[in-house]
Amino acid sequence: MQEIGINSVPVVLITAVFTGMVLALQTFTGFKRFGAESLVGSVVALSMTREMGPVLTGLIVAGRAGAAMAAELGTMRVTEQIDALETLATKPVKYLIVPRFLSGLFMLPSLTILADIIGILGGYAVAVGLFRLNSVLYWKRTWDVMETGDIYHGLVKAAFFGAAISLISCYKGFYTSGGAEGVGKATTGAVVISFMTILISDYFLSAWLF
Amino acid sequence: MIDVIDLHKAFGTKKVLDGTNLHVERGQTMVVIGGSGTGKSVLLKHIIGLLKPDSGSVLIEGMDITRLNEKSLYEIRKKFGMLFQGAALFDSMNVWQNVSFALLRAGMKEEEARYIAIENLRRVGLTNVEDLMPSELSGGMRKRVGLARAIAHKPEVLLYDEPTTGIDPILADAINDLIIKMKVELHVTGVAITHDMQSAYKIGDRIAMLYQGRIVGEGTPEEIKSSTNPYIRQFVTGSAQGPIKIEGVRET
Known part of the structure; x- marks a missing residue:
């Protein structure tokens, strides 16, 4: 919980605020060409809640917590700590994997909410602070287009990514073999497969949800 | 058997x-x-x-x-109790939590589990190590802690x-003596x-x-x-x- 949640907050905040800022920067420059700069708020809000929030948070968590999970379980495997659990009549799956799965499932949506909010604020800072867009108009455009469904579906995605990351990383760690090198391979594998799973499933989840 | x-x-x-x-x-x-x-x-x-x-x-x-x-x-x-080659201590827990792992899992109160852990550690010749982390122990000590953990739930x-x-x-001979002691004392x-x-x-x-x-x-x-x-x-x-x-x- 701690590892996935609290420790990922700073990275998620920085990523989200700059993503929101760059979204505002790019759309403002583009939309200005046909006089639609007031729509910046809508674009930032929709992009963040539907795509950027869940996907970027997922990638960060996969890189941080997923790697940590695979490395930790992998080390426990190669140093026989998982065997030791079994000899002490404790089921490793229940003891090691279930809590990690649950924290992945719940922490990723929580972090995504944070990313959504901070991203939108980042966009606001650029659009209003830098480009002198009307503050009231920015918020109006934001609230006008955004529906509860956008946020909700984004969070469903996040929960799916969280579950996928923890399952993939735990699986990779749990079935590690071959000493320190094996732990390295398991960790790399966990991150790469998690990244691919997030990016590929994102398309299909989007097609299905929206 | x-x-x-x-x-x-x-x-x-x-x-x-x-x-x-x-x-x-x-x-x-x-x-x-x-x-x-x-x-x-x-x-x-x-x-x-x-x-x-x-x-x-x-x-x-x-x-x-x-x-x-x-x-x-x-x-x-x-x-059963098993002593692993590298002791396989759980490195996220301190020594006494390792030793009394099975007892804690079975729902024993922390205070009692800690007390029993200290007893078991003494049985394998260790004192004042209960609050250390496994990474702070030498190889021989790790084996002893591993043995204390293996006997904690009174295996046959x-x-x-x-x-x-x-x-x-x-150190190896000291471990041999411990193994003999386990046989004689714990049958x-x-x-x-x-x-x-x-x-x-x-x-x-x-x-x-x-x-x-x-x-x-x-x-x-x-x-x-x-x-x-x-x-x-x-x-x-x-x-x-x-x-x-x-x-x-x-x-x-």
């Missing part, structure tokens, strides 16, 4: 156990000797049900544990995976695997030699010392010449 009957196990195409038979009397310590990579660890892991054989059976007090469902297997594991059988490997001869049945002959002679009531997945000879330490079996002779004298071939090395 323990009967291993015609055990076969292969990993991929590599046959590790090829019809292994072993009988261990209650209250005795059986030492299985054999070279590196001869399947000693694999044999030990079958006895506690960490691995499932391809065929054959492992009887614990007459009950075949290879056919048990998961729940009964976990139940029967409570009769103790399994030792290379108990004296990787520590200096004096446990022991199975140890090792390639340290000094340790084998000292702790073993009987010694069996594993080669190419089979037991090629067995006897009391005295019988092993004076054995004429060429495999045993070669192993106990530590000679590169004889019927045992060194894997991966071509004959010249």
Whole structure:
């Protein structure tokens, strides 16, 4: 919980605020060409809640917590700590994997909410602070287009990514073999497969949800 | 107490156990000797049900544990304690939490579990280490903590995976003494695997030699010392010449 949640907050905040800022920067420059700069708020809000929030948070968590999970379980495997659990009549799956799965499932949506909010604020800072867009108009455009469904579906995605990351990383760690090198391979594998799973499933989840 | 009957196990195409038979009397310590990579660890892991054989059976007090469902297997594991080669201490927990892990899992109160852990640590000759983390311990201390953890739930059988490997001869002998002490004081049945002959002679009531997945000879330490079996002779004298071939090395 701690590892996935609290420790990922700073990275998620920085990523989200700059993503929101760059979204505002790019759309403002583009939309200005046909006089639609007031729509910046809508674009930032929709992009963040539907795509950027869940996907970027997922990638960060996969890189941080997923790697940590695979490395930790992998080390426990190669140093026989998982065997030791079994000899002490404790089921490793229940003891090691279930809590990690649950924290992945719940922490990723929580972090995504944070990313959504901070991203939108980042966009606001650029659009209003830098480009002198009307503050009231920015918020109006934001609230006008955004529906509860956008946020909700984004969070469903996040929960799916969280579950996928923890399952993939735990699986990779749990079935590690071959000493320190094996732990390295398991960790790399966990991150790469998690990244691919997030990016590929994102398309299909989007097609299905929206 | 323990009967291993015609055990076969292969990993991929590599046959590790090829019809292994072993009988261990209650209250005795059986030492299985054999070279590196001869399947000693694999044999030990079958006895506690960490691995499932391809065929054959492992009887614990007459009950075949290879056919048990998961729940009964976990139940029967409570009769066992195992000392792992690298001690396999949980590095996220301190020493006393390691030692009393099974008791804490069974719902014992922290205060009581800590008290019992200190008792068990004293039994293996350690004091004032209960609040240290495993990473702060030396190799010999880790083994002792591992042993304290293995005896915490009062097992009937103790399994030792290379108990004296990787520590200096004096510490190794202290571990040997502990293993004997466990047998005498706790009346446990022991199975140890090792390639340290000094340790084998000292702790073993009987010694069996594993080669190419089979037991090629067995006897009391005295019988092993004076054995004429060429495999045993070669192993106990530590000679590169004889019927045992060194894997991966071509004959010249």
